[in-house]
Every structure is written in structure tokens, then in C-alpha cells.
Amino acid sequence: MKKFFLNTFYLIIPFALIIAFVNISVDPANFFxxxxxxxxxxxxxxxxxxxxxxxxxxxxxLLQKIILGIKVAPETIVIGTSRSLEISGDIIEKKNxxxxxxxxxxxxDFIAILGMLDSLKKLPxxxxxxxxxxxxxxSTTDEWxxxxxxxxxxxxxxxxxxDSKVKNSFYYLAIQQLNAIFSFAYFQKSITFLKKKKxxxxxxxxxxxxxxxxxxxxxxxxxxxxYMNSDTLKAIADAEVYIKKSFLNEFDYKYLNILKKIIDxxxxxxxxIYMLNLxxxxxxxxxxxxxxxxxxxxxxxxxxxxxxxxxTLLGTFNPFEANLNRSQFYDPLHCNKEALxxxxxxxxxxxxx
Amino acid sequence: xxxxSVEFAFFFPIxxxxxxxxxxxxxxxxxxMASCVFYMYFQPIYILVLALIIVIDYIVGIQIEKQESxxxxxAILIFSILxxxxxxxxxxxxxxxxxxxxxxxxxxxxEGRVPILNVLLPIxxxxxxxxxMSYTIEVSRGKFKAxxxxxxxxxxxxxxxxxxxxxxxxxxxxxxxxxxxKYFNYHNAKIGMILIAWGLIKKVVIADRLGGFVNQxxxxxxxxxxGIPLIISYIAFPFQIYCDFSGYxxxxxxxxxxxxxxxxxxxxxxxxxxxxxxxxxxxxISLTSWFRDYAYLPIRKKWFPxxxxxxSIFVVLVLSGIWHxxxxxxxxxxxxxAILVIIYNSLKHKxxxxxxxxxxxxxxxxxxxxxxxFYTLIFFRSSxxxxxxxxxxxxxxxxxxxxxxxxxxxxxxxxxxLYIKQSFLDFTLGILSIILLxxxxxxxxxxxxxxxxxxxxxxxxxxxYYSLLAIFIVFGxxxxxxxxxxxx
Numbered sequence: 001m002k003k004f005f006l007n008t009f010y011l012i013i014p015f016a017l018i019i020a021f022v023n024i025s026v027d028p029a030n031f032f033x034x035x036x037x038x039x040x041x042x043x044x045x046x047x048x049x050x051x052x053x054x055x056x057x058x059x060x061x062l063l064q065k066i067i068l069g070i071k072v073a074p075e076t077i078v079i080g081t082s083r084s085l086e087i088s089g090d091i092i093e094k095k096n097x098x099x100x101x102x103x104x105x106x107x108x109d110f111i112a113i114l115g116m117l118d119s120l121k122k123l124p125x126x127x128x129x130x131x132x133x134x135x136x137x138x139s140t141t142d143e144w145x146x147x148x149x150x151x152x153x154x155x156x157x158x159x160x161x162x163d164s165k166v167k168n169s170f171y172y173l174a175i176q177q178l179n180a181i182f183s184f185a186y187f188q189k190s191i192t193f194l195k196k197k198k199x200x201x202x203x204x205x206x207x208x209x210x211x212x213x214x215x216x217x218x219x220x221x222x223x224x225x226x227y228m229n230s231d232t233l234k235a236i237a238d239a240e241v242y243i244k245k246s247f248l249n250e251f252d253y254k255y256l257n258i259l260k261k262i263i264d265x266x267x268x269x270x271x272x273i274y275m276l277n278l279x280x281x282x283x284x285x286x287x288x289x290x291x292x293x294x295x296x297x298x299x300x301x302x303x304x305x306x307x308x309x310x311x312t313l314l315g316t317f318n319p320f321e322a323n324l325n326r327s328q329f330y331d332p333l334h335c336n337k338e339a340l341x342x343x344x345x346x347x348x349x350x351x352x353x
Numbered sequence: 354x355x356x357x358s359v360e361f362a363f364f365f366p367i368x369x370x371x372x373x374x375x376x377x378x379x380x381x382x383x384x385x386m387a388s389c390v391f392y393m394y395f396q397p398i399y400i401l402v403l404a405l406i407i408v409i410d411y412i413v414g415i416q417i418e419k420q421e422s423x424x425x426x427x428a429i430l431i432f433s434i435l436x437x438x439x440x441x442x443x444x445x446x447x448x449x450x451x452x453x454x455x456x457x458x459x460x461x462x463x464e465g466r467v468p469i470l471n472v473l474l475p476i477x478x479x480x481x482x483x484x485x486m487s488y489t490i491e492v493s494r495g496k497f498k499a500x501x502x503x504x505x506x507x508x509x510x511x512x513x514x515x516x517x518x519x520x521x522x523x524x525x526x527x528x529x530x531x532x533x534x535k536y537f538n539y540h541n542a543k544i545g546m547i548l549i550a551w552g553l554i555k556k557v558v559i560a561d562r563l564g565g566f567v568n569q570x571x572x573x574x575x576x577x578x579x580g581i582p583l584i585i586s587y588i589a590f591p592f593q594i595y596c597d598f599s600g601y602x603x604x605x606x607x608x609x610x611x612x613x614x615x616x617x618x619x620x621x622x623x624x625x626x627x628x629x630x631x632x633x634x635x636x637x638i639s640l641t642s643w644f645r646d647y648a649y650l651p652i653r654k655k656w657f658p659x660x661x662x663x664x665s666i667f668v669v670l671v672l673s674g675i676w677h678x679x680x681x682x683x684x685x686x687x688x689x690x691a692i693l694v695i696i697y698n699s700l701k702h703k704x705x706x707x708x709x710x711x712x713x714x715x716x717x718x719x720x721x722x723x724x725x726x727f728y729t730l731i732f733f734r735s736s737x738x739x740x741x742x743x744x745x746x747x748x749x750x751x752x753x754x755x756x757x758x759x760x761x762x763x764x765x766x767x768x769x770x771l772y773i774k775q776s777f778l779d780f781t782l783g784i785l786s787i788i789l790l791x792x793x794x795x796x797x798x799x800x801x802x803x804x805x806x807x808x809x810x811x812x813x814x815x816x817x818y819y820s821l822l823a824i825f826i827v828f829g830x831x832x833x834x835x836x837x838x839x840x841x
Contacts, residue, residue, distance in 0.1 A: 001373070001537045008546070015822055185831040 019187045023180055028193035028200070030057040031180040037202070038062040041215060042069060044204045051215040052203040059102040060109070060147045064116060066098070066219060073122035074098035079113055080130025081105040083278045083334055088220035091341050092128065099219035101130065104141040107258050112147045114262065115154025118269075126272040129262075131306075133298045133317070135255070158265040160258055223330060256305060263309050275306050277315040279322055279343055284332035289318075306349050313349040322346060354394035356604045357556055364391070365608060368513075372612050377534040381504045388513035392476075395517070399475035402440060403511065409436050410485045411506045414492045414499035430493040434486060441482045444474050449679030477517030479676055481510050483643055488524045490647055497524045505531045514608040518601050520619040520639035527614070535613035544803045548607030550821050551802045553829075555600030559786040561830035563593040566773045566783065571734060575743040579750040581759070582773045587748060590734050591727050592787050595624055598637070603801065618801070622794045627718040628710075629697050632726060633670075633690070640676070644669040666694045682732045682741060689729040782828055 030037040037057045042065035044051050075096040078087045082103040089097035100113050110129070117123045144151060154160075180186045193200055205214075214222040266273050280288060288295045299317060306313035316322055319335075328339035335343070354361050368387045375383045393400055413433040420426045451467035458465060488509065491497040500506040509528050515521075570578055570586035578586075602619035609616045623636040633641060649668045657664055674687015700706040710718060728745070735741035755770050772780045797805045806814055 001539075004537075004539050004542045007543075011818055011822065014819075015826060019826065183831075184826050184829055187826060188831070191827070 016182065019184070020181050022190050022194075023183065023186050026190035026194050027180075028056060028189050029180070029186070030055065031177050033057075035061055035065075038065055040202060042066050044202075045215060045217055045219070046070065047204070048217045049204050049206050050208060050210055050217055052205045052208075052210045052212055053200055054210070054213045054215040054221065055200055055202065058143075058146050060112070060143060063100060063102060063113065063219070064147055064150070067100075067116055067120055067122055070098070070122065072096065073117075074124050076126040076128070077117070077124045078128040078130070078276070079105075079110055080128075080276065080278075081132050081134070083132055084128075084130040084276060084340075085221045086223070086334075086337050087128070087340055087344075088216055088337070089218045091337060091344060094126075097218050098124075099216075099221075101219075102143070104143055105130075105135070106141055106144065107135060107255060107262070108151060109144040110135075110262055111154035111158060111160065111258075112144050112151035113154075114265070115152075115157060116147060116150040118157055119150060119153050123269055124271060126274070127266060128274045128276050128314075131259075131275045131277055131302045131313075133295060133302075135259070158261050160261050223336070256301060259305070260309065263311060273311045275302070275311050275313045276344070277302065277313065277317050277348065279315070279319040279324055279335055279339065280317055281329040281332040281335075282319050282324070282326055285317065285319055303348065311349075312347065314347055315343045316346050316348065354391045356601065357553060360394065369608075369611055372535075373537050380535075381502070381508050381531060384513070385504055385508050385511060388508065388511040388516055391513040392511065392516055395476045396473065399473075399478075402444070402475050402478070403481060406437060406440060406482065406485050407507045407510050409433060410489050410510070411500070411503055413489050414506070415501065417489065417493045418499040426493050430489055433489045437482050437486050441478060443470070444472055444478055446679045448472075480515075480517065480519045480521055483521050483640070483676075484519075485510050487521070487643060487647060491524050497528075500524070500528055512609070512614075514605040514614075515616055518598070518605070519637075520602055520605065520617050521643050522617060522639070526617060530614050538613060541613055542611045545607040545609070545611030547803050547806060547818075548603045548610060548801065550607075550818070550825070552600040552603030552605075552607060554821055554825055555596035555603065555790070557829040557831070558782075558824060559790060560593045560596035560600060561832070562779060562783050562786060562828075563589040563596070565775045565779055565830070567593055567734065569773045569775070571736065571740075575740045576747070578773075579747040580752040580755045581770050583744055583748040584752075585771075585773060587727055587731060587744075589783065589787075591723070591730050592624070592790065594730070594733075595620075596790065621800065622797050624723075624791065625719060625794055626722065627715060628701075628722055629690075629693050629726065630701075632722060633694065637673075640673060641669055644672050644676075648672055663695050663698070666698070667691045670694065677733070681738045682735055685738060685741075686729050686732040689732065690726075693725055693729070786828075 024032050027033060035058075037055070038061045041051055041054065041057065041062055045066055046069040076089075076092060076094040077098050077100045078084050078092070080101040082101065082105075084101045085099060085103070087099055087101070089095060100117075102109055102113070114123075210216070210222045212224045216222060263273060279285070303313065305311075319329075319339075322339070322343045324335065324339050324342070329335050354364060364387070368383070371383055372380060389400060392403065410433055413429055417426050417429050420429065448469050451469055454467045458467075488497070488500075488506075492499050500509065505528060508531055509522070509524060510516075512522075512527065566582075567586050567590045570582055599620040606616045606618070617639055619637060619639050621635040621638065623632050626632040626635055645665070649665045652668060653664060670691035671684070671687045674683045674685070674690070677683040677686070701710075713721070731744050732738070732741045735744055759767055759771055767777075775783075793802070793805075806817065809817070
């Protein structure tokens with residue numbers, strides 16, 4: 001047995017060491033940067049400048065650093081998923097604007113981010129809340145745990161009951177790092193990242209508009225023009241499979257109740273609320289509308305909710321209603337700035353006040 | 354638990370080390386507990402279905418042995434078979450039958466409907482049902498003594514390496530091994546690890562990469578693709594399913610081997626056979642031999658003693674089709690294979706046929722054989738019979754114009770037609786992996802990697818091991834992906 005273990009050791013250890021070394025040193029998603037990347041990016045944004053070659057990082061930590069650093073509370077914010085991350089101040093036509101959306105957001109993120117703004121005394125006067133269908137669905141993402149302290153603060157402020165399942169996720173960050181050290185997928189990502197190191201170096205480009213993946217001074221992001229044509233078709237195909245198989249499997253009114261408590265909290269703080277429906281790519285919309293029974297229920301549920309809560313509902317899930325074309329989508333769920341601009345003009349329901 | 358998951362990377366070494374640390378008397382308990390954990394990772398509640406099958410067949414086995422009258426033995430056996438098939442029917446075939454009856458009701462405009470059951474098929478049910486049945490049949494035939502140790506019997510049905518996708522074992526092979534005291538054997542462990550590594554390469558590097566192309570084509574409406582993408586899918590799917598399923602079998606056999614257990618071989622390089630008979634003799638051996646021994650031979654002996662091999666082929670392959678899934682696509686797939694084998698067997702002794710085949714180069718014979726087998730697999734993969742027929746027709750449309758578009762060298766055209774929305778790297782790796790697979794399987798000569806690698810020098814072996822590991826890490830597709838045969 002000793003010989004077997006020794007041989008297995010000789011075989012595996014060199015690979016394990018190489019993988020760990022590459023994953024930690026290249027670190028394309030900045031798992032091991034000890035918030036250095038987020039601090040550097042936040043410093044550029046806080047100077048009022050834009051970032052070129054914005055990489056994957058902990059968006060929540062970055063947002064925390066930005067909110068902590070801004071001197072005056074933003075007048076208007078948008079909060080949502082990556083689908084609303086491209087919304088910038090010029091689209092909404094507001095000057096003191098901050099995009100507080102984060103990728104893979106769920107309602108826990110909303111609670112944590114609003115808790116963060118509240119605890120740092122930077123609540124806005126006006127808020128745009130993305131009402132993505134996935135938000136009122138059981139979520140599997142737990143990235144919000146990196147701003148857990150604000151989540152707890154938010155819960156107490158919004159009078160939302162503590163979800164006991166959350167307790168098990170305390171070691172989220174440690175597990176995430178441990179996974180990343182020996183992950184084969186992260187190793188592959190690191191190698192790809194290394195090949196394009198120059199393109200991946202963060203740059204302060206002042207007031208210029210980023211040409212590559214960028215982060216704007218107002219928290220919004222930009223995509224390179226090439227992004228549109230490279231993997232769009234593949235992404236659409238993947239998403240069609242995903243949408244058929246696992247998109248919107250469950251509609252739990254519990255999530256709508258949490259959203260209601262968030263809305264009540266915002267109202268109590270005299271914040272003007274808008275809800276945003278953002279469009280889905282044409283082919284995918286057809287599939288979802290036809291094959292996903294829950295989609296209709298969620299769509300109507302959101303409309304009813306906005307009416308009941310007397311919140312202005314802007315935009316639409318339906319790309320045909322907004323006269324969008326396929327080239328205005330990066331992938332099935334993400335449209336470009338131009339599309340966002342025209343979609344935000346659609347008023348589905350106008351609140352009385 | 355999936356063999357290609359992080360969980361299993363911890364589960365397997367922990368269970369194996371505990372196995373060798375546990376006294377022999379308690380090893381069955383350890384393996385049974387491990388098997389329960391392994392199974393409950395998928396659908397915990399369905400372990401009750403498995404428990405029901407185990408309890409019934411355990412009692413039946415003992416009762417059959419106690420009976421002296423042949424008639425009573427047969428009556429108990431029939432009860433056991435009906436119980437096993439009843440469970441399988443409820444979970445796997447009831448809704449299929451109900452849908453078809455309801456369709457007929459609609460067409461005939463008759464009143465009434467058969468209710469549809471809201472049940473999911475327990476993972477691997479078709480596999481462990483057959484395995485449990487082979488036990489009671491063997492006991493009733495007097496070829497195997499009923500197992501008195503409930504734990505060992507339960508382990509026979511639940512042994513985690515082959516629990517959810519086979520190989521479908523026979524009691525004679527595996528139960529005595531559970532009684533034997535196993536010692537750690539370096540050679541066994543080495544063979545086991547090589548099989549596991551090779552199985553993982555087949556699944557993660559080849560099957561999952563090819564799956565990207567195939568799934569893309571089959572996820573789209575049937576008129577979305579024509580010509581080249583369909584031809585690529587037509588070629589890729591057989592390799593995908595072979596690598597997926599044989600990869601699973603290799604990992605299963607390898608895991609058992611490390612602990613000193615020998616499971617039966619399930620594949621013997623079926624992708625390099627010169628005719629369809631040889632293909633079926635080397636493909637999913639544990640299933641085809643099960644149908645041969647427990648379905649065809651008894652039927653033939655009792656009711657058709659004078660019929661020849663044709664009936665055998667028909668029974669085995671059609672049953673195999675039905676076993677795979679409750680859908681017309683699988684039944685047609687089984688029928689098509691039966692027809693192909695019957696045609697081949699009726700022609701193989703004709704002079705003109707042998708004259709043609711003798712002149713054929715080995716590789717040409719292989720290609721011709723697989724052109725037909727691949728065609729039947731269109732039905733296996735398609736979600737409906739109509740889609741399969743449309744696939745067959747659309748495969749020959751627009752090929753010329755598509756070649757012209759690809760030659761124009763426009764990225765979007767290549768992306769859509771040649772790479773089927775995967776990347777250039779995926780496309781290149783897909784082709785390379787098929788070529789390498791064929792190369793290595795040709796070296797194995799109807800055996801598996803373990804019998805080939807030990808003919809090589811130590812230096813070659815170690816280089817090969819390092820290369821396998823490097824290929825796995827750099828070119829593996831590390832998305833959560835189930836094995837295709839789990840659905841059966």
C-alpha cells in the first residue's frame with residue numbers, strides 16, 4: 001500500500017503544485033488579491049475616472065469600497081443584476097447617479113446593498129429596481145455573502161425574517177478560495193487569461209470611454225464592440241438549452257413578499273421607486289413565452305405587484321414591444337446600451353404619485 | 354453522486370481507505386452505507402424503491418430455495434418478476450402507455466382519459482431491476498444458492514460503483530467476491546486507477562466536448578439546421594455516447610478493482626468492429642447477455658425450439674430498445690438494429706456478399722458498418738420520431754452551398770455551420786479526440802487499456818500517466834454533466 005500511495009503522490013503532487021501556483025499567481029477572478037484589485041479599481045472610480053480592462057473581481061466588495069468613498073449620497077441609483085449593469089447616468093438622464101447592480105444578484109444582494117447604503121448614510125432619493133424574473137425565483141447564487149454584515153443590517157432595517165439556511169454559508173469566502181486553488185476550470189481560465197495578459201491589465205483612462213471591458217465612473221460597465229459578435233451565437237444556444245431546462249422552475253410568493261418589504265422600507269425612507277423590466281433576446285423570448293408556463297405567471301405577478309404597490313413600472317421583457325433587433329443583444333438576457341435607452345422609455349404602469 | 358464530481362474525488366479515496374481499515378466482517382456494512390450515501394446524493398427518497406426491490410427479492414430467493422416443487426418455485430419467481438417489472442412499469446412505462454392511450458382516445462373521439470402519474474424515474478432503476486431479477490432467476494434455476502446474509506444481498510444490488518449504470522452483474526460473479534476477504538493488492542489498485550483515469554478522460558475530455566455539438570443541434574427546432582451541422586452531430590453522437598457510457602463502466606470497474614472486486618466487462622472496443630454482429634457482441638455486453646440468458650433462451654426453449662438465431666436477435670434488440678426508454682424513438686432504434694443484424698446474417702453466407710466484403714479494406718468495412726449503426730443512433734438521440742426523420746432528411750440538404758459559405762472563411766458562417774456555435778478550439782479538440790480514441794482502441798485489441806499499458810516499459814507508462822493527467826486538466830470540460838445512461 002505504501003508503494004501505491006507513494007506512486008500516486010509522485011503522480012499527483014507535481015500537477016497539484018502547478019495548478020495551485022498558476023491559479024494563485026494568475027488569479028483571473030482576483031480571489032487571492034486580498035481586495036487589492038477592488039481597492040485599486042474603486043480608487044479610479046472615486047477619482048471620477050473610467051477603467052479600461054476591467055476584470056472579474058468581487059463586485060460587491062468593489063461597490064462597498066465605492067459607496068464608502070463617495071462624499072455625497074447619490075441622488076439616483078439602479079439596483080439589479082448584470083442585466084442592468086450597463087445602465088449609466090446618461091441613459092437615465094441623471095447626473096449624481098450610481099449603478100449599484102451586481103452580477104448574479106438576488107434579493108439577498110438587494111437587502112445587503114440597501115443595508116450598505118443605509119448604514120453608510122448614503123441612501124438615494126430615487127431608485128430603479130430591476131424586476132428580473134429570476135429575482136423572484138429561488139436563487140442558487142451566494143456571492144452576496146461577501147457583504148454579509150450589511151445583509152444582516154438590511155434585514156433588521158427592513159423587518160425581514162432571518163433565513164436560517166444562511167447560517168451554513170458563513171465559510172463561503174474560504175471555500176471559494178480553496179476551490180479556486182485546485183480548480184481545473186480555474187486553471188484553464190488562468191491559462192487563457194495569461195495569454196492575454198496585456199489586455200487584462202487594469203488602466204485608468206480618465207474621462208475616455210473604455211473600448212474593452214470597462215467600468216465607468218458611475219458604476220456602470222461597458223462591453224467591447226467585438227463582444228457582440230464573438231460568442232453571441234454560442235451564448236444564445238447555451239441559454240436556449242438552459243432556458244428550456246432550468247430557467248424559472250419555481251415561482252415562490254415568498255420572494256414577492258420579501259420584495260414588498262424592500263419596497264415598504266424604501267417608501268418609509270421617502271425614496272421614489274421605479275421598477276424595471278428589461279428585455280429578453282427575441283429567440284429566447286419566444287421560447288420562454290411559449291414553453292415556460294411560469295414566465296407568464298411571473299410577468300403578470302410583477303405587473304400586478306407594481307400596481308398594488310403603486311410603483312411606476314418601466315420597460316418590458318418583450319423585445320418586440322420595444323422594437324429591438326437581434327444585434328442589440330449580447331446574449332439571451334443582456335441587451336446593449338442603445339436597447340436599454342429605448343426600453344426605459346416604455347412606461348408599463350404609471351404610479352399616481 | 355457523479356463519478357466526475359469533486360464530491361466523488363473525496364468520496365472514493367475515503368471509502369477505499371476505510372474499506373481496507375475495516376475488519377472483513379464489517380466491510381459489507383461500510384460498502385452498503387457508502388452505497389446509500391452515493392445513491393441518496395441523487396434522489397434520497399427513491400432509496401425506498403430500491404429497498405423495496407431488495408427486500409422482496411431477498412425473501413423470494415430464500416423462499417424459492419426452500420420449495421421442493423418446481424411449480425411452487427416458478428410461482429414465487431413469477432411473483433418476484435412481476436414485482437420487479439411492476440415497479441419498473443410504474444416509474445418508467447406507465448406514463449408512456451397512458452400518453453399513447455390518451456392519444457388513441459383523442460383520435461377515436463372516445464370519452465375518458467388515463468391519468469398521468471407525477472413521478473420521476475429513480476436513477477438507475479432499469480439497471481438494478483435487471484440485476485435483482487438475475488439473482489432470483491439464477492436461484493430458481495438452481496445455479497446459485499440463495500444468499501442468507503441480508504447485508505451481502507443488499508450490497509449485491511446496491512454496490513455503489515455499478516449501482517446506477519451497470520455493468521449489470523450476475524450473482525455468481527459478484528456475491529462470492531463479497532464473502533471473500535480482500536487484501537490490498539498493488540497490481541489491482543494500479544489497474545483500477547488506470548481504468549478510472551481512462552474512464553474520466555473518455556467522459557470529461559471526449560464525451561462532454563462532443564456533447565456540446567450534439568446537444569446544440571438537438572436542442573434546436575428540427576428545421577433550424579440542415580446539412581453539415583447535422584452530419585457533424587451524426588458522427589459526434591456515437592462517439593459521445595460510447596465515451597460517456599464506456600467511460601462510466603471503466604470508472605465503475607476501476608473503483609471496484611481498487612478494492613479487489615472484479616466486475617464484468619461491458620465494452621470490448623465496439624467502435625472498431627467490422628460488422629454489426631461483432632459490434633453487438635462488444636457493446637453493452639452486460640445488457641445484451643442479460644437479455645440473451647434470461648429472455649431469449651427461455652422463450653426460444655419453451656415456445657420456439659426450432660427457430661434459429663433471427664428470433665434471438667429480434668427479441669434481444671427490441672427488448673434492449675424498450676429497456677433504454679419509454680419512447681417510440683428507442684423502440685424504433687431497437688427495431689432498426691434488429692433489422693440490420695437480420696439482414697447482415699441472412700447475407701453473410703451469400704457468395705456475392707462475401708466477395709464484396711472480402712475485397713473491402715478493414716477500415717472501409719468499419720466505416721460501412723458504422724454508417725448504418727450511426728444512423729440508428731439518430732433515433733436514439735432525437736426527442737421524437739418526427740424529429741429523427743426530419744434529421745435524416747435535413748442531413749442531406751444544402752451541403753454544397755454550406756461548403757461554399759465555409760470556404761468563404763467568414764467567422765460567423767464557420768461558427769454556425771462548422772463549429773455549431775462552439776469554438777474553433779472545441780472543434781479541433783473534438784476531431785483530435787476522436788482520432789486519438791480510435792488510435793488507442795485499435796491498440797487495445799478487443800481488450801481495455803489495462804491489458805495494453807502493462808505491455809509497455811516503465812518509462813512509457815509513467816510518461817503516459819503524466820500525459821493523461823495533463824490532458825485531463827488542460828482539455829477537460831469541467832461543467833456539471835451527468836452520464837447519459839443515468840436516465841435509463
